[in-house]
Amino acid sequence: MSHIVGVLERELGAEAIVGPGHERLDDYGRDESPLPEFHPPECAVLVESTEQAAAVLRLCLEHKVPVTPRGAGSGMCGAALPIAGGVVLSTERMNRIKEIDPGDLVAVVEPGVVTGTLQEQVEAQGLFYPPDPASLEYCSIGGNASTNAGGPRAFKYGVTREYILGLEVALMGGEILRCGRRTSKGVTGYDLVAGFVGTEGTFGVITELVVKLLPNPPAAATVLGVFADVPTAGAAISALLREGLRPRVLELADRHSIDHVRPRSRYRFPANAGAIVLIEVDGEPDSMAMMMEKIGLRCDDLGALDVLAATEPADRRAVWEARRLISPALKAAYRIKVNEDVCVPRGKIVEMLARVDRVSAETGIATAVFGHAGDGNLHVNLLANDDPADPAVRKKMWAAAEQIFRHTIALGGTLSGEHGIGLTKRDYMHLEQTEQVLEWQRRWKLMWDPSNLLNPGKKIPPATPRCSE
Numbered sequence: 001m002s003h004i005v006g007v008l009e010r011e012l013g014a015e016a017i018v019g020p021g022h023e024r025l026d027d028y029g030r031d032e033s034p035l036p037e038f039h040p041p042e043c044a045v046l047v048e049s050t051e052q053a054a055a056v057l058r059l060c061l062e063h064k065v066p067v068t069p070r071g072a073g074s075g076m077c078g079a080a081l082p083i084a085g086g087v088v089l090s091t092e093r094m095n096r097i098k099e100i101d102p103g104d105l106v107a108v109v110e111p112g113v114v115t116g117t118l119q120e121q122v123e124a125q126g127l128f129y130p131p132d133p134a135s136l137e138y139c140s141i142g143g144n145a146s147t148n149a150g151g152p153r154a155f156k157y158g159v160t161r162e163y164i165l166g167l168e169v170a171l172m173g174g175e176i177l178r179c180g181r182r183t184s185k186g187v188t189g190y191d192l193v194a195g196f197v198g199t200e201g202t203f204g205v206i207t208e209l210v211v212k213l214l215p216n217p218p219a220a221a222t223v224l225g226v227f228a229d230v231p232t233a234g235a236a237i238s239a240l241l242r243e244g245l246r247p248r249v250l251e252l253a254d255r256h257s258i259d260h261v262r263p264r265s266r267y268r269f270p271a272n273a274g275a276i277v278l279i280e281v282d283g284e285p286d287s288m289a290m291m292m293e294k295i296g297l298r299c300d301d302l303g304a305l306d307v308l309a310a311t312e313p314a315d316r317r318a319v320w321e322a323r324r325l326i327s328p329a330l331k332a333a334y335r336i337k338v339n340e341d342v343c344v345p346r347g348k349i350v351e352m353l354a355r356v357d358r359v360s361a362e363t364g365i366a367t368a369v370f371g372h373a374g375d376g377n378l379h380v381n382l383l384a385n386d387d388p389a390d391p392a393v394r395k396k397m398w399a400a401a402e403q404i405f406r407h408t409i410a411l412g413g414t415l416s417g418e419h420g421i422g423l424t425k426r427d428y429m430h431l432e433q434t435e436q437v438l439e440w441q442r443r444w445k446l447m448w449d450p451s452n453l454l455n456p457g458k459k460i461p462p463a464t465p466r467c468s469e
């Protein structure tokens with residue numbers, strides 16, 4: 001047994017440690033990133049309190065052992081992989097909702113709370129926590145804050161950062177920092193909370209969050225417009241937004257996505273369906289039917305082949321089915337599914353989809369694109385049935401991904417709209433950001449973690465050696 005495992009066992013007790021030989025240890029060496037890599041840690045520590053998290057960070061600094069924070073391991077860019085070995089600090093046992101306050105519209109939660117559980121609990125009190133990553137049934141709120149997760153409702157309600165008011169963080173070495181506030185407004189001092197959100201476990205371990213809630217919108221309506229192609233769907237989206245529509249969800253999927261969903265869907269797609277647009281609005285119940293009709297008629301005017309619409313929850317779920325089935329259908333059809341989450345200005349979505357088709361034709365790699373058209377965040381899926389362990393296949397897939405990244409940047413976009421950078425996109429950061437910007441980020445990281453032991457090698461590429469060095 002390695003030295004640190006024994007040290008942690010003595011401090012926290014054996015029940016906190018998943019150590020060498022334990023059947024679950026390998027789980028902490030994987031996440032949901034594409035072309036998965038396996039990086040087993042020496043051990044995982046399942047902390048139950050802020051004090052235990054701080055103790056792990058104190059002992060790991062003393063013994064110079066790397067630490068990788070982990071929530072539910074649903075990340076898609078390798079951010080939670082312990083690539084330097086050492087210890088995984090898991091927050092899965094810190095899963096208490098400490099307070100829901102309908103008057104102040106806040107909740108105080110531990111980081112391991114599952115996002116969907118928080119949503120259910122606040123909705124039971126007539127409240128609303130809007131960020132809705134598709135992984136919400138198992139991802140953790142601490143992971144969401146650390147990746148600044150988004151989801152379909154981000155178009156109207158924004159991403160996780162807008163809902164984190166205060167944080168408690170354990171720092172490398174064991175210091176505990178409480179920052180932020182409980183009020184919905186506040187500009188006192190520098191915004192350390194905003195600075196921590198999205199840092200992918202490289203600055204500190206989040207041990208408690210104060211999250212902002214909203215009153216739950218009493219009703220919602222969902223409309224699915226089916227179009228012959230992406231340009232027609234894109235024109236419909238632009239027209240609806242120009243007319244002042246402010247949907248909470250505005251999703252788009254291309255022909256390749258539809259073709260994979262067709263055999264599984266209860267809805268019979270028209271044979272020439274080439275794009276779908278899913279629109280959801282929310283508000284007062286008596287305005288829903290009118291909104292639904294207005295959107296449906298406008299889709300008809302703009303050339304929709306078919307329109308489905310619903311206001312009742314069960315019917316709305318049926319309308320959502322086509323969109324929800326895309327990812328599982330692609331996963332079932334291909335051994336390799338590299339799901340990139342680039343983001344382009346809304347006006348460039350149609351051009352981006354045309355460029356993805358070109359990359360597919362040039363590389364022979366199948367693609368399917370769906371995503372959040374409202375904010376230009378597209379899930380570009382690169383698909384293959386080759387052996388994912390074959391280095392030549394990995395090289396080919398990443399070369400295609402690089403082309404997607406280059407087209408994204410050329411259109412004024414950004415590498416990641418929601419999944420984060422982690423390990424898999426780290427070495428493409430220079431396509432988007434200057435060396436000066438990267439260097440300021442390296443300095444910022446070292447301010448919080450001078451020993452570079454907390455989730456090392458993630459988020460920012462290492463400095464390139466200069467000629468004089």
Ligand SMILES: Cc1cc2nc3c(=O)[nH]c(=O)nc-3n(C[C@H](O)[C@H](O)[C@H](O)COP(=O)(O)OP(=O)(O)OC[C@H]3O[C@@H](n4cnc5c(N)ncnc54)[C@H](O)[C@@H]3O)c2cc1C
Pocket residue numbers: 031032068069070071072073074075076079080091111132133134135138139140141142143144145146147148149150151152199200201202204205206207418419420455
């Ligand atoms: C099917 C599927 C659908 C998805 N859909 C979406 C989506 O719609 N939108 C979206 O944004 N993402 C999505 N994701 C990606 C993923 O679910 C999110 O990135 C999520 O926020 C990760 O949460 P987690 O608890 O699993 O974190 P992990 O994967 O465990 O960790 C992610 C990062 O956060 C750090 N971290 C975790 N907890 C803490 C903590 N307490 N303190 C400090 N650092 C911490 C880790 O070190 C790592 O860098 C999806 C993933 C899957 C598999």
